[in-house]
Amino acid sequence: MEAKIKPLKNTLDIEYQRCSRCVLDTTVSDIWFDDAGVCKYCHIHDEMDRLHPLENMEKDLKRIVNRIKRDGRDKTYDCIVGVSGGRDSIHTLYMARQLGLRPLAVYFDNGWNTDIAVSNIRKATDLLRVDLRRVKADREEVIDLQRAFLKASVPDADIPTVYAIHSVLYETAAKEGVRYILNGHSFRTEGTSPISWTYMDSRYIKSVHNKFGSGVVRSFKFMTLWYLLYCVFIKRIREVRLLEYVDYNKKKVDEDLALDLGWVYYGGYHHKNLYTKFFQSFLLPNKFNIDKRKTELSALVRSGQLTREDAIDQLEAGAYEYDRSVVMYAVSKLGWKLEEWETIFYRAPRSHKDFRTYLPLIRLLRLPIWIACKLRILPYILYLKYAS
Numbered sequence: 001m002e003a004k005i006k007p008l009k010n011t012l013d014i015e016y017q018r019c020s021r022c023v024l025d026t027t028v029s030d031i032w033f034d035d036a037g038v039c040k041y042c043h044i045h046d047e048m049d050r051l052h053p054l055e056n057m058e059k060d061l062k063r064i065v066n067r068i069k070r071d072g073r074d075k076t077y078d079c080i081v082g083v084s085g086g087r088d089s090i091h092t093l094y095m096a097r098q099l100g101l102r103p104l105a106v107y108f109d110n111g112w113n114t115d116i117a118v119s120n121i122r123k124a125t126d127l128l129r130v131d132l133r134r135v136k137a138d139r140e141e142v143i144d145l146q147r148a149f150l151k152a153s154v155p156d157a158d159i160p161t162v163y164a165i166h167s168v169l170y171e172t173a174a175k176e177g178v179r180y181i182l183n184g185h186s187f188r189t190e191g192t193s194p195i196s197w198t199y200m201d202s203r204y205i206k207s208v209h210n211k212f213g214s215g216v217v218r219s220f221k222f223m224t225l226w227y228l229l230y231c232v233f234i235k236r237i238r239e240v241r242l243l244e245y246v247d248y249n250k251k252k253v254d255e256d257l258a259l260d261l262g263w264v265y266y267g268g269y270h271h272k273n274l275y276t277k278f279f280q281s282f283l284l285p286n287k288f289n290i291d292k293r294k295t296e297l298s299a300l301v302r303s304g305q306l307t308r309e310d311a312i313d314q315l316e317a318g319a320y321e322y323d324r325s326v327v328m329y330a331v332s333k334l335g336w337k338l339e340e341w342e343t344i345f346y347r348a349p350r351s352h353k354d355f356r357t358y359l360p361l362i363r364l365l366r367l368p369i370w371i372a373c374k375l376r377i378l379p380y381i382l383y384l385k386y387a388s
């Protein structure tokens, strides 16, 4: 077995370079470019595009929807949709209903969600007549985790929530006997987050939390790798990225959601949650030189929704804007005085490589992971991102 995607040129020793096709650049430490200057993430996009060709979308979508209906016919719900109040998750829920599915919506409340996001969830679930299950995390536990990751000085400071959401969705699916989790991600519009910008697994969270926090979480669970394997191989739970089966145009979707479900835009890249807003607009660009606009703009360029020139113009028009009042709010909610926060902010950046993670094991198991991805038991993006 050989990975199709291979680094042709390592970027460690070279000067600044921007991909000749998208707008990702050498601020991504794990990036590489081929001889034409096209980056690793464009190659991942092409591989995903080959697996999910636009011309087969309608047929593939029909097949997967029929399978979800068939496997869930004796259950109260046939699929689970995690909702955050943002465009992608609400549109996934809307699509599920339009396709005749019977979803259970699950909302993980980490205490930082904006009123707009919560109202978007309520309106959508009411209008679509979907049951909503809210999992409320203990505020102190969430803050303890967030403080631990900020003290650890790693760019993955938002992963406790992201991983908790995945854990809650798998746990709910397993308990309800539901085999499908509909995921609101699309490589065509959101792109693939570089591993050096966002890495997550339960061992990593535990390692950071034990070292820099209390290490105690009682109000929700982080699934272990073994629980995930149990869900995948014993309960046969599958993640389905519904948005990858449709021509997903953000502008058009925003208009439709506003009109049909009273959905309100929350203004910015994943800013439906105030911690994410603080983290993405302030912490990542200012401490780690990570500008997440590049991932999403690159995805839109690759899928033809934006020209590369326009994307570069947007990036060069100014740094990622942040709202000082949101930073002050976040620091205060995290329980820090300004001087304490400054000491933490100026600590030297570190990475997931400085902590215990499952990554060495994942790399060791790349052959079985590749087989599981080829058999569509696991999403192929997992192999491309973590094991290739």
Ligand SMILES: [Zn+2]
Binding pocket: 019, 020, 021, 022, 023, 024, 038, 039, 040, 041, 042, 043, 298
């Ligand atoms: Zn690229």
